[in-house]
Amino acid sequence: MTIEPKDSKVVLEAVQSAVKRYGASQDELIPILNDVNREIGYLPGEALDELSRLLKVPKSQLFSVASFYRMLSTKPRGKHVLQFCESAPCHVAGGREVWLAVKEALKIEENETTPDGKWTLVTTSCLGVCGVGPVMMIDDDVIGNVDPAQVPAILAKYH
């Protein structure tokens, strides 16, 4: 995952291999978008153009799906994506203080990316690991029982 626009060859290859994996059908659209998003880090316009050509589905319709789901992004994201759970169980368990500590440490607001392109901060609904709230997710790592004081140390582990 990186913030620079991807080489169009890489984008096209990612789309083509995902379509090959699942088949060129709209029923498989979400798995295909998931895979491309994972590989490129987001869904650039070029990827949707190519997908539109392969699936014979209008780009507007692809964009409406791509912009609907939380795990898909139509905008470039930072090298690491921090998803913060803001649902009630984490909130009651002290999530509010952790959220302030995260914003303080990264010096950005929700849905923003740090100027160096390292971090993107987003909120998420329940991740289903409420037994250890407050919970946040950095890339694919679930981090539970977060204490506001630990936040800088947790972030420092990611380069």
Next chain:
Amino acid sequence: MKAIRSMVLVSSDTQSIANGANEVYQALQHEIASFGLENEISLTMVGDVGRHDASPLVIIYPEATIYGPVKIEDVHFLVEEHLYKGRVAASLQAPVRELSGKIAWLSARKGTLPAEQRIVLERAGVIDPDSIDDYIIHDGYQALARALTEFTPDQIFDTLEASGLRGRGGAGFPTGTKWRFVNRTKNAKKYVVCNADESEPGTFKDRLILEGDPHSIVEAMAIAAYSVGADEGYFYIRGEYVLAQERVRKAIEQAKEMGFLGKNIFGTDFKLELHVHAGAGAYICGEETALIESIEGRRGEPRPRPPYPTTNGLWGKPTLVNNVETMANVAPILRNGADWYRSFGPKFSPGTKVYTILGNVNVTGLIEVPMGITLREVIAIYGKGMKKGKTFKLAQTGGSSGSIVPAILQDTPMDFDSFNKAGVALGSGALLICDEDTCVVDLAKTLLNFFRKESCGKCNPCRIGNQRAFEILTNISEGTGTLNDLTDLMNLSDNLYQLSNCGLGQTAGAPIRDILNHYRAEVEAHIRLKVCPTGICPMSGKKI
């Protein structure tokens, strides 16, 4: 056959794996081999065992000693002490608490704790979820075999109806009746769908069932498909549940190899193909028609109902959609009969219910108990009391679309009918226990923030209503609310309920109604006195 003298279980829920369960498993394997014990000790990765405070856990049977959190550097000592020398490594034991899972069940036998009643989670945390053999040894696929060879579809519906099983996704619709509807719809092509898009805040029971006992749901899906006349089925698993997706995929593969899926199942004409469809992060896809839209590759926007999926579902075909927990009850009912199932819980809502206990209690985790237990019992027995000796103020049930249950209702039995009568909802089984330091305005604001963000935006009452309700609550929490706002909030809550297209919008106003019904004085204090009685709200005077 090898004589196994000890059974070692390693917890492998998402949290345990994040804390290094895989590495601990490998270290255990290595150490057991280096002590030459590999022929007398079995080592298994199991699902969630319910102790999230000390994961990863290592449990050794027959002593039922619980170690945790176990680190790699502890493994050598643990194997040497417990398995080689045969004495408990006390320094590594998990803090002593009776908890959910087999742990609680064992202490219950000694008479110290009321037993949990496990039906749907009977095997989770006990068997190896990646092994079909383990499942078969524990009565697995027996119900499917009997269903295919001994029962007609109508007998299956009769049994399910007689058992009183009601959908566990939140709505509580009788399961047998729903199955019969799909069966009665004439169509050459039908589908069965398992709704595992579990996104209700505070709910993770379906994840534990799928991670700990995936074959039980595969079996139930096959029974469902046989009885309604479907030959294809989908698991819709939320995108974040990567481990659950892997386990179910593997279970389907194994079942195919054994001939429990595919063609000519158990020598009959019945054939079935199952697919796993991963979601991409949208709460609304738990609504059955939105889920169907999503499988078809579109935005997860609910369809108008009727027509219901039982007649016009996936690709317009009759489709049976059931929640994971509902499915998990099917095989045990067919194996043991309706009367057996009716012996648990109250008359009109029989069976068990899986609850997740969260919030300001001493022990959080997951329990499966008969329907009809009270909140007081849950807090005192399973939650081990309120944290720091504080007072219980309210419980928020069923994730965000549940109710705010005030302390005065803590002796009301938790089943569908008693809760309906008391004007609250059971929801999906999350119990967020809040103490006296919880501000109801802040809580309602958090819940409405959730609905505001998760609304799909298709219908206006939900898209605009939730946003406006959130803004008003924010103003109240900033100390700039007016008494007229309370009237507006009540109207919004009514409008959401009456005008929204789907269940999300219809239940979104419930927190507002509940706090104004039960905690009006506290809300008014924010407005009249400009004071948040619990000191949580900012009250900074900023108007948005």
